[in-house]
Amino acid sequence: MLRRNFFTITKAVTARLNRGGERPLSRVPRPALALLAAALALQVGSQALQPKPSARAEALSAPPTTTTLRALAFGEPIAFAALLTLHLQAFDNQPGISIPFAQLDYGRVGEWLETILGLDPVSQYPLLMAAQLYGQVPDPTKQRQMCELVRRQFERDPNRRWRWLAHCAIMAKHRLRDTRLALAYAEAIARSATQAPTWARQMRIFVLEDMGEAEAAAILLGGLLASGEVTDPQEIHFLMERLKQLRGAEKSPLPSKK
Protein backbone atom coordinates (compact mmCIF):
# COMPACT_ATOMS: atom_id res chain seq x y z
CA MET A 1 0.00 0.00 0.00
CA LEU A 2 2.75 2.34 1.10
CA ARG A 3 4.90 1.34 -1.86
CA ARG A 4 2.05 1.96 -4.29
CA ASN A 5 1.43 5.40 -2.81
CA PHE A 6 5.14 6.24 -3.09
CA PHE A 7 5.15 5.35 -6.80
CA THR A 8 2.00 7.38 -7.42
CA ILE A 9 3.47 10.43 -5.71
CA THR A 10 6.81 10.06 -7.55
CA LYS A 11 4.96 9.82 -10.87
CA ALA A 12 2.91 12.92 -10.10
CA VAL A 13 5.98 14.91 -9.05
CA THR A 14 7.89 13.87 -12.19
CA ALA A 15 4.94 14.83 -14.36
CA ARG A 16 4.73 18.20 -12.57
CA LEU A 17 8.46 18.80 -13.04
CA ASN A 18 8.31 17.90 -16.72
CA ARG A 19 5.37 20.21 -17.29
CA GLY A 20 6.59 23.36 -18.99
CA GLY A 21 9.97 21.77 -19.74
CA GLU A 22 11.42 21.40 -23.21
CA ARG A 23 11.13 18.52 -25.58
CA PRO A 24 14.29 17.34 -27.39
CA LEU A 25 15.37 19.10 -30.56
CA SER A 26 14.59 15.95 -32.53
CA ARG A 27 10.87 16.60 -31.95
CA VAL A 28 11.05 19.70 -34.15
CA PRO A 29 10.18 18.68 -37.74
CA ARG A 30 12.98 19.17 -40.23
CA PRO A 31 11.00 21.53 -42.48
CA ALA A 32 10.46 23.85 -39.46
CA LEU A 33 14.18 23.76 -38.66
CA ALA A 34 15.07 24.39 -42.31
CA LEU A 35 12.61 27.29 -42.47
CA LEU A 36 14.14 28.83 -39.32
CA ALA A 37 17.68 28.50 -40.65
CA ALA A 38 16.74 29.84 -44.10
CA ALA A 39 14.77 32.78 -42.69
CA LEU A 40 17.59 33.69 -40.30
CA ALA A 41 20.15 33.52 -43.11
CA LEU A 42 17.90 35.62 -45.36
CA GLN A 43 17.34 38.23 -42.64
CA VAL A 44 21.01 38.56 -41.71
CA GLY A 45 22.06 38.46 -45.38
CA SER A 46 19.58 41.07 -46.54
CA GLN A 47 20.41 43.39 -43.61
CA ALA A 48 24.16 42.96 -44.17
CA LEU A 49 23.70 43.95 -47.82
CA GLN A 50 21.90 47.16 -46.85
CA PRO A 51 24.07 50.29 -47.06
CA LYS A 52 25.25 51.51 -43.64
CA PRO A 53 23.27 54.44 -42.29
CA SER A 54 25.05 57.73 -42.85
CA ALA A 55 25.01 60.65 -40.44
CA ARG A 56 23.27 63.81 -41.65
CA ALA A 57 23.16 67.05 -39.72
CA GLU A 58 19.64 68.36 -39.24
CA ALA A 59 18.85 72.03 -39.12
CA LEU A 60 17.30 73.37 -35.92
CA SER A 61 13.63 73.94 -36.62
CA ALA A 62 11.62 76.86 -35.24
CA PRO A 63 10.06 76.15 -31.84
CA PRO A 64 6.27 75.93 -31.44
CA THR A 65 4.61 78.72 -29.51
CA THR A 66 4.67 78.63 -25.71
CA THR A 67 0.88 78.13 -25.70
CA THR A 68 1.17 75.06 -27.92
CA LEU A 69 3.98 73.68 -25.78
CA ARG A 70 1.90 74.25 -22.66
CA ALA A 71 -0.87 72.16 -24.21
CA LEU A 72 1.63 69.46 -25.17
CA ALA A 73 3.09 69.43 -21.66
CA PHE A 74 -0.11 67.87 -20.26
CA GLY A 75 0.09 69.96 -17.09
CA GLU A 76 3.82 69.36 -16.53
CA PRO A 77 5.40 72.50 -18.02
CA ILE A 78 8.51 72.36 -15.80
CA ALA A 79 9.34 68.77 -16.72
CA PHE A 80 8.55 69.48 -20.37
CA ALA A 81 10.74 72.61 -20.33
CA ALA A 82 13.57 70.53 -18.86
CA LEU A 83 13.17 67.98 -21.64
CA LEU A 84 13.20 70.70 -24.29
CA THR A 85 16.29 72.26 -22.72
CA LEU A 86 18.12 68.95 -22.85
CA HIS A 87 16.96 68.45 -26.44
CA LEU A 88 18.37 71.84 -27.40
CA GLN A 89 21.54 71.26 -25.43
CA ALA A 90 22.12 67.95 -27.21
CA PHE A 91 21.27 69.34 -30.63
CA ASP A 92 24.95 69.92 -31.42
CA ASN A 93 25.50 66.23 -30.75
CA GLN A 94 23.25 64.47 -33.25
CA PRO A 95 23.58 60.73 -33.83
CA GLY A 96 26.93 60.16 -35.46
CA ILE A 97 27.78 63.81 -35.99
CA SER A 98 28.91 66.75 -33.91
CA ILE A 99 28.02 70.28 -34.98
CA PRO A 100 30.13 73.14 -33.60
CA PHE A 101 28.00 75.68 -31.70
CA ALA A 102 29.19 78.40 -34.08
CA GLN A 103 27.46 76.61 -36.97
CA LEU A 104 24.07 76.64 -35.28
CA ASP A 105 21.46 79.16 -36.35
CA TYR A 106 21.63 81.53 -33.36
CA GLY A 107 18.33 83.16 -34.25
CA ARG A 108 16.66 79.77 -33.81
CA VAL A 109 18.68 78.96 -30.70
CA GLY A 110 17.49 82.25 -29.17
CA GLU A 111 13.87 81.47 -30.09
CA TRP A 112 14.13 78.08 -28.38
CA LEU A 113 15.72 79.54 -25.24
CA GLU A 114 13.02 82.22 -24.94
CA THR A 115 10.25 79.69 -25.57
CA ILE A 116 11.63 77.42 -22.85
CA LEU A 117 11.81 80.39 -20.47
CA GLY A 118 8.19 81.13 -21.32
CA LEU A 119 7.32 77.59 -20.29
CA ASP A 120 9.34 77.67 -17.05
CA PRO A 121 10.18 81.30 -16.14
CA VAL A 122 11.85 80.37 -12.84
CA SER A 123 14.47 78.16 -14.49
CA GLN A 124 17.97 79.65 -14.79
CA TYR A 125 19.14 76.94 -17.17
CA PRO A 126 18.27 78.61 -20.50
CA LEU A 127 20.07 81.81 -19.44
CA LEU A 128 23.07 79.83 -18.30
CA MET A 129 23.13 78.19 -21.74
CA ALA A 130 22.89 81.60 -23.43
CA ALA A 131 25.64 83.22 -21.35
CA GLN A 132 27.99 80.35 -20.65
CA LEU A 133 27.47 77.93 -23.54
CA TYR A 134 26.32 79.61 -26.73
CA GLY A 135 27.86 82.97 -25.71
CA GLN A 136 31.35 81.45 -25.60
CA VAL A 137 31.78 80.94 -29.35
CA PRO A 138 34.57 83.05 -30.90
CA ASP A 139 32.12 85.09 -32.95
CA PRO A 140 31.37 88.64 -31.66
CA THR A 141 28.03 88.82 -33.52
CA LYS A 142 26.80 85.62 -31.91
CA GLN A 143 28.14 86.68 -28.51
CA ARG A 144 26.20 89.94 -28.82
CA GLN A 145 23.06 88.01 -29.89
CA MET A 146 23.20 85.91 -26.74
CA CYS A 147 23.94 88.95 -24.53
CA GLU A 148 20.96 90.79 -26.01
CA LEU A 149 18.77 87.78 -25.25
CA VAL A 150 20.00 87.81 -21.66
CA ARG A 151 19.33 91.57 -21.46
CA ARG A 152 15.75 91.15 -22.77
CA GLN A 153 15.04 88.36 -20.34
CA PHE A 154 16.70 90.26 -17.46
CA GLU A 155 14.16 93.06 -17.82
CA ARG A 156 11.34 90.56 -17.16
CA ASP A 157 12.72 89.34 -13.82
CA PRO A 158 15.78 91.41 -12.80
CA ASN A 159 16.16 90.11 -9.27
CA ARG A 160 16.30 86.51 -10.41
CA ARG A 161 18.29 86.96 -13.59
CA TRP A 162 20.88 89.66 -12.76
CA ARG A 163 23.82 87.24 -12.51
CA TRP A 164 23.60 86.35 -16.21
CA LEU A 165 23.58 90.00 -17.20
CA ALA A 166 26.55 90.58 -14.90
CA HIS A 167 28.34 87.80 -16.77
CA CYS A 168 27.45 89.49 -20.06
CA ALA A 169 28.75 92.85 -18.74
CA ILE A 170 32.11 91.22 -18.00
CA MET A 171 32.02 89.51 -21.41
CA ALA A 172 31.26 92.81 -23.14
CA LYS A 173 34.12 94.52 -21.34
CA HIS A 174 36.82 91.89 -21.75
CA ARG A 175 35.88 89.87 -24.83
CA LEU A 176 33.91 92.28 -26.99
CA ARG A 177 36.00 95.27 -25.79
CA ASP A 178 32.79 97.28 -25.75
CA THR A 179 32.82 99.21 -22.49
CA ARG A 180 29.70 101.20 -23.43
CA LEU A 181 27.75 97.94 -23.73
CA ALA A 182 29.27 96.74 -20.46
CA LEU A 183 28.25 100.01 -18.81
CA ALA A 184 24.70 99.71 -20.16
CA TYR A 185 24.39 96.22 -18.68
CA ALA A 186 25.96 97.29 -15.36
CA GLU A 187 23.62 100.28 -15.14
CA ALA A 188 20.63 98.05 -15.84
CA ILE A 189 21.66 95.80 -12.94
CA ALA A 190 22.15 98.78 -10.61
CA ARG A 191 18.80 100.25 -11.65
CA SER A 192 16.54 97.21 -11.72
CA ALA A 193 18.07 94.39 -9.69
CA THR A 194 17.37 95.78 -6.24
CA GLN A 195 18.05 92.45 -4.56
CA ALA A 196 21.40 91.86 -6.29
CA PRO A 197 24.47 91.92 -4.03
CA THR A 198 26.42 95.15 -3.77
CA TRP A 199 29.35 94.01 -5.89
CA ALA A 200 27.01 93.52 -8.84
CA ARG A 201 25.38 96.89 -8.30
CA GLN A 202 28.80 98.56 -7.97
CA MET A 203 29.95 97.14 -11.26
CA ARG A 204 29.05 100.29 -13.20
CA ILE A 205 31.48 102.33 -11.03
CA PHE A 206 34.43 100.23 -12.09
CA VAL A 207 33.33 100.20 -15.71
CA LEU A 208 33.14 103.99 -15.63
CA GLU A 209 36.57 104.08 -14.06
CA ASP A 210 37.90 101.89 -16.85
CA MET A 211 36.37 104.24 -19.38
CA GLY A 212 38.32 107.12 -17.86
CA GLU A 213 35.12 108.65 -16.43
CA ALA A 214 36.72 109.15 -13.03
CA GLU A 215 34.45 112.01 -11.99
CA ALA A 216 31.23 110.11 -12.71
CA ALA A 217 32.65 107.04 -10.97
CA ALA A 218 33.61 109.10 -7.91
CA ILE A 219 30.13 110.62 -7.69
CA LEU A 220 28.49 107.19 -7.92
CA LEU A 221 30.85 105.66 -5.38
CA GLY A 222 30.39 108.57 -3.01
CA GLY A 223 26.63 108.23 -3.34
CA LEU A 224 26.81 104.53 -2.66
CA LEU A 225 28.85 105.04 0.50
CA ALA A 226 26.56 107.83 1.67
CA SER A 227 23.44 105.73 1.11
CA GLY A 228 24.53 103.28 3.82
CA GLU A 229 23.86 100.27 1.58
CA VAL A 230 27.36 98.96 2.24
CA THR A 231 27.72 97.82 5.83
CA ASP A 232 30.76 95.54 5.83
CA PRO A 233 33.67 97.53 7.38
CA GLN A 234 36.30 95.99 5.11
CA GLU A 235 34.21 96.69 2.03
CA ILE A 236 33.67 100.28 3.19
CA HIS A 237 37.44 100.62 3.70
CA PHE A 238 38.15 99.25 0.23
CA LEU A 239 35.59 101.55 -1.40
CA MET A 240 36.90 104.56 0.52
CA GLU A 241 40.39 103.83 -0.82
CA ARG A 242 38.98 103.61 -4.34
CA LEU A 243 37.14 106.88 -3.83
CA LYS A 244 40.37 108.58 -2.73
CA GLN A 245 42.13 107.25 -5.83
CA LEU A 246 39.30 108.47 -8.06
CA ARG A 247 39.33 111.93 -6.50
CA GLY A 248 43.11 112.04 -6.98
CA ALA A 249 42.59 111.03 -10.59
CA GLU A 250 40.08 113.82 -11.13
CA LYS A 251 42.94 116.26 -10.52
CA SER A 252 45.32 114.29 -12.80
CA PRO A 253 43.05 112.23 -15.11
CA LEU A 254 43.52 108.44 -15.11
CA PRO A 255 44.70 106.92 -18.36
CA SER A 256 41.91 104.83 -19.77
CA LYS A 257 42.53 101.09 -19.48
CA LYS A 258 40.57 100.51 -22.61
Add this chain to the structure above:
Amino acid sequence: MARYALLEALRTRFPVLVLVAVAVLLLASFFVESIAVTEGARFQAAFYAAGMRLAGVFVAGLYVLVSIAREFNDKGFDILLALDLPRAHYVLGKLAGFLALAVLIAAVASLPLVWFAPLEAVVQWAVSLALELAIVVALALFCMLTFSQLVPAASFVLAFYLLARSITAIRLMGAHPLAGADSLSHQVISGTMEALGLVTPAFDTWTQTAWLVDQPAAWASLLQIGWQSIVYVLLLTAAAMFDLYRKNF
Protein backbone atom coordinates in the same frame (compact mmCIF):
# COMPACT_ATOMS: atom_id res chain seq x y z
CA MET B 1 -7.97 28.46 -37.75
CA ALA B 2 -7.51 31.81 -39.49
CA ARG B 3 -11.27 32.21 -39.81
CA TYR B 4 -11.73 31.53 -36.10
CA ALA B 5 -9.04 34.08 -35.24
CA LEU B 6 -10.95 36.68 -37.24
CA LEU B 7 -14.27 35.57 -35.75
CA GLU B 8 -12.82 35.91 -32.26
CA ALA B 9 -11.71 39.47 -33.05
CA LEU B 10 -15.20 40.28 -34.27
CA ARG B 11 -16.90 38.82 -31.20
CA THR B 12 -14.58 40.52 -28.71
CA ARG B 13 -15.53 43.88 -30.22
CA PHE B 14 -12.05 44.48 -31.51
CA PRO B 15 -13.33 46.35 -34.61
CA VAL B 16 -15.20 48.74 -32.29
CA LEU B 17 -11.95 49.46 -30.44
CA VAL B 18 -10.15 50.22 -33.72
CA LEU B 19 -12.99 52.47 -34.89
CA VAL B 20 -13.00 54.32 -31.56
CA ALA B 21 -9.22 54.85 -31.83
CA VAL B 22 -9.68 56.20 -35.37
CA ALA B 23 -12.51 58.49 -34.26
CA VAL B 24 -10.66 59.84 -31.19
CA LEU B 25 -7.47 60.52 -33.13
CA LEU B 26 -9.45 62.11 -35.95
CA LEU B 27 -11.20 64.43 -33.52
CA ALA B 28 -7.91 65.28 -31.84
CA SER B 29 -6.38 66.00 -35.25
CA PHE B 30 -9.21 68.47 -35.99
CA PHE B 31 -8.44 70.16 -32.68
CA VAL B 32 -4.73 70.37 -33.63
CA GLU B 33 -5.71 71.80 -37.01
CA SER B 34 -7.89 74.44 -35.35
CA ILE B 35 -5.14 75.68 -33.00
CA ALA B 36 -2.39 75.70 -35.64
CA VAL B 37 -1.66 79.22 -36.86
CA THR B 38 -0.46 78.02 -40.24
CA GLU B 39 -0.08 74.71 -42.13
CA GLY B 40 -3.18 73.41 -40.35
CA ALA B 41 -3.80 70.56 -42.80
CA ARG B 42 -0.16 69.48 -42.55
CA PHE B 43 -0.33 69.45 -38.75
CA GLN B 44 -3.59 67.53 -38.86
CA ALA B 45 -2.33 64.83 -41.24
CA ALA B 46 0.95 64.47 -39.35
CA PHE B 47 -0.75 64.22 -35.95
CA TYR B 48 -3.34 61.70 -37.11
CA ALA B 49 -0.83 59.55 -39.03
CA ALA B 50 1.77 59.42 -36.24
CA GLY B 51 -0.90 58.79 -33.59
CA MET B 52 -2.70 56.14 -35.62
CA ARG B 53 0.53 54.31 -36.33
CA LEU B 54 1.29 54.00 -32.63
CA ALA B 55 -2.33 53.17 -31.76
CA GLY B 56 -2.41 50.48 -34.49
CA VAL B 57 0.76 48.87 -33.18
CA PHE B 58 -0.55 49.00 -29.61
CA VAL B 59 -3.98 47.48 -30.24
CA ALA B 60 -2.78 44.86 -32.74
CA GLY B 61 0.12 43.68 -30.56
CA LEU B 62 -1.93 43.63 -27.39
CA TYR B 63 -4.85 41.87 -29.06
CA VAL B 64 -2.62 38.99 -30.24
CA LEU B 65 -1.00 38.65 -26.81
CA VAL B 66 -4.33 38.60 -24.99
CA SER B 67 -5.94 36.25 -27.52
CA ILE B 68 -3.22 33.61 -27.11
CA ALA B 69 -3.12 34.12 -23.33
CA ARG B 70 -6.88 33.45 -23.22
CA GLU B 71 -6.39 30.23 -25.17
CA PHE B 72 -3.78 29.12 -22.67
CA ASN B 73 -5.98 30.00 -19.68
CA ASP B 74 -9.22 28.54 -21.06
CA LYS B 75 -7.40 25.32 -22.00
CA GLY B 76 -8.54 25.78 -25.58
CA PHE B 77 -4.95 25.36 -26.58
CA ASP B 78 -4.76 21.98 -24.79
CA ILE B 79 -7.82 20.80 -26.72
CA LEU B 80 -6.20 21.87 -29.99
CA LEU B 81 -3.05 19.97 -29.10
CA ALA B 82 -5.11 16.87 -28.41
CA LEU B 83 -6.53 16.99 -31.94
CA ASP B 84 -4.79 15.45 -34.89
CA LEU B 85 -3.34 18.81 -35.86
CA PRO B 86 0.36 19.53 -36.40
CA ARG B 87 1.63 22.36 -34.20
CA ALA B 88 2.90 24.14 -37.31
CA HIS B 89 -0.67 24.33 -38.59
CA TYR B 90 -1.74 26.00 -35.38
CA VAL B 91 0.98 28.67 -35.77
CA LEU B 92 0.26 29.19 -39.46
CA GLY B 93 -3.50 29.33 -38.98
CA LYS B 94 -3.33 31.79 -36.12
CA LEU B 95 -0.79 33.89 -37.96
CA ALA B 96 -2.94 34.01 -41.09
CA GLY B 97 -5.87 35.30 -39.05
CA PHE B 98 -3.75 37.91 -37.28
CA LEU B 99 -2.15 39.04 -40.56
CA ALA B 100 -5.61 39.55 -42.05
CA LEU B 101 -6.45 41.61 -38.96
CA ALA B 102 -3.29 43.70 -39.47
CA VAL B 103 -4.31 44.44 -43.06
CA LEU B 104 -7.84 45.42 -41.96
CA ILE B 105 -6.49 47.74 -39.24
CA ALA B 106 -4.16 49.44 -41.76
CA ALA B 107 -7.00 49.86 -44.25
CA VAL B 108 -9.38 51.39 -41.69
CA ALA B 109 -6.63 53.62 -40.23
CA SER B 110 -5.67 55.01 -43.63
CA LEU B 111 -9.22 55.79 -44.80
CA PRO B 112 -9.46 59.28 -43.20
CA LEU B 113 -6.09 60.18 -44.69
CA VAL B 114 -7.61 60.12 -48.18
CA TRP B 115 -9.06 63.57 -47.36
CA PHE B 116 -5.75 64.97 -46.08
CA ALA B 117 -3.09 63.65 -48.46
CA PRO B 118 -2.55 62.52 -52.08
CA LEU B 119 -3.96 59.07 -52.82
CA GLU B 120 -0.60 57.62 -53.87
CA ALA B 121 0.99 58.64 -50.57
CA VAL B 122 -1.96 57.26 -48.59
CA VAL B 123 -1.71 53.89 -50.37
CA GLN B 124 2.02 53.74 -49.65
CA TRP B 125 1.45 54.65 -46.00
CA ALA B 126 -1.30 52.03 -45.65
CA VAL B 127 0.78 49.28 -47.26
CA SER B 128 3.74 50.14 -45.06
CA LEU B 129 1.55 50.20 -41.93
CA ALA B 130 0.07 46.82 -42.84
CA LEU B 131 3.59 45.40 -43.22
CA GLU B 132 4.72 46.96 -39.93
CA LEU B 133 1.66 45.54 -38.14
CA ALA B 134 2.31 42.15 -39.76
CA ILE B 135 5.71 42.07 -38.06
CA VAL B 136 4.22 43.22 -34.76
CA VAL B 137 1.52 40.54 -34.73
CA ALA B 138 4.01 37.84 -35.74
CA LEU B 139 6.33 39.04 -32.99
CA ALA B 140 3.50 39.07 -30.42
CA LEU B 141 2.51 35.52 -31.43
CA PHE B 142 6.11 34.34 -31.12
CA CYS B 143 6.57 36.04 -27.73
CA MET B 144 3.36 34.65 -26.26
CA LEU B 145 4.14 31.10 -27.43
CA THR B 146 7.67 31.41 -26.08
CA PHE B 147 7.10 33.14 -22.72
CA SER B 148 3.56 31.80 -22.07
CA GLN B 149 3.02 34.76 -19.71
CA LEU B 150 1.42 38.06 -20.67
CA VAL B 151 3.71 40.49 -18.82
CA PRO B 152 7.10 39.25 -20.10
CA ALA B 153 5.67 38.83 -23.61
CA ALA B 154 4.17 42.34 -23.67
CA SER B 155 7.39 43.82 -22.24
CA PHE B 156 9.44 42.11 -24.92
CA VAL B 157 7.15 43.32 -27.73
CA LEU B 158 7.29 46.89 -26.41
CA ALA B 159 11.08 46.85 -25.96
CA PHE B 160 11.56 45.33 -29.41
CA TYR B 161 9.34 47.97 -31.05
CA LEU B 162 11.17 50.83 -29.33
CA LEU B 163 14.51 49.32 -30.35
CA ALA B 164 13.34 48.87 -33.96
CA ARG B 165 12.23 52.53 -34.09
CA SER B 166 15.62 53.74 -32.83
CA ILE B 167 18.10 51.17 -34.14
CA THR B 168 19.39 53.43 -36.95
CA ALA B 169 20.19 56.28 -34.54
CA ILE B 170 21.80 53.84 -32.11
CA ARG B 171 23.97 52.39 -34.88
CA LEU B 172 24.99 55.87 -36.00
CA MET B 173 25.97 56.87 -32.48
CA GLY B 174 27.93 53.65 -32.12
CA ALA B 175 29.69 54.00 -35.47
CA HIS B 176 30.73 57.64 -35.05
CA PRO B 177 31.43 58.28 -31.37
CA LEU B 178 32.48 61.74 -30.28
CA ALA B 179 35.18 60.37 -27.96
CA GLY B 180 36.76 57.08 -26.93
CA ALA B 181 36.41 55.32 -30.29
CA ASP B 182 39.42 53.10 -29.64
CA SER B 183 38.44 51.82 -26.22
CA LEU B 184 37.57 48.15 -25.85
CA SER B 185 34.20 48.89 -24.25
CA HIS B 186 33.22 51.01 -27.22
CA GLN B 187 34.30 48.32 -29.70
CA VAL B 188 32.21 45.73 -27.84
CA ILE B 189 29.14 47.98 -27.65
CA SER B 190 29.49 49.03 -31.28
CA GLY B 191 29.83 45.39 -32.38
CA THR B 192 26.75 44.44 -30.35
CA MET B 193 24.75 47.28 -31.92
CA GLU B 194 25.79 46.21 -35.41
CA ALA B 195 24.78 42.62 -34.62
CA LEU B 196 21.43 43.85 -33.32
CA GLY B 197 21.03 45.82 -36.53
CA LEU B 198 21.32 42.57 -38.48
CA VAL B 199 18.36 40.96 -36.71
CA THR B 200 16.16 44.01 -36.13
CA PRO B 201 14.03 45.74 -38.78
CA ALA B 202 14.73 49.49 -38.93
CA PHE B 203 11.17 50.74 -38.35
CA ASP B 204 12.25 54.40 -38.50
CA THR B 205 12.23 54.18 -42.30
CA TRP B 206 8.74 52.59 -42.44
CA THR B 207 5.29 54.20 -42.52
CA GLN B 208 6.73 57.70 -42.60
CA THR B 209 4.50 60.70 -42.02
CA ALA B 210 6.76 62.62 -44.42
CA TRP B 211 5.29 60.59 -47.29
CA LEU B 212 1.89 62.09 -46.54
CA VAL B 213 2.84 65.68 -45.82
CA ASP B 214 5.97 66.22 -47.95
CA GLN B 215 6.30 63.88 -50.90
CA PRO B 216 5.35 60.25 -51.56
CA ALA B 217 8.01 57.57 -51.15
CA ALA B 218 9.79 55.96 -54.06
CA TRP B 219 8.03 52.70 -54.89
CA ALA B 220 11.41 50.98 -54.90
CA SER B 221 11.83 51.76 -51.21
CA LEU B 222 8.40 50.33 -50.54
CA LEU B 223 9.38 47.13 -52.34
CA GLN B 224 12.42 46.98 -50.11
CA ILE B 225 10.19 47.34 -47.04
CA GLY B 226 7.91 44.61 -48.40
CA TRP B 227 10.81 42.22 -48.89
CA GLN B 228 12.16 42.90 -45.40
CA SER B 229 8.71 42.32 -43.91
CA ILE B 230 8.26 38.99 -45.67
CA VAL B 231 11.67 37.80 -44.50
CA TYR B 232 11.06 38.96 -40.94
CA VAL B 233 7.58 37.47 -40.67
CA LEU B 234 9.02 34.19 -42.00
CA LEU B 235 11.77 34.32 -39.40
CA LEU B 236 9.34 34.97 -36.55
CA THR B 237 6.98 32.25 -37.79
CA ALA B 238 9.80 29.73 -37.96
CA ALA B 239 11.00 30.77 -34.49
CA ALA B 240 7.45 30.45 -33.10
CA MET B 241 7.10 26.97 -34.64
CA PHE B 242 10.49 25.94 -33.27
CA ASP B 243 9.55 27.02 -29.75
CA LEU B 244 6.10 25.46 -29.92
CA TYR B 245 7.46 22.11 -31.10
CA ARG B 246 9.96 22.07 -28.22
CA LYS B 247 7.43 23.06 -25.58
CA ASN B 248 6.02 20.50 -23.17
CA PHE B 249 2.44 21.11 -22.05
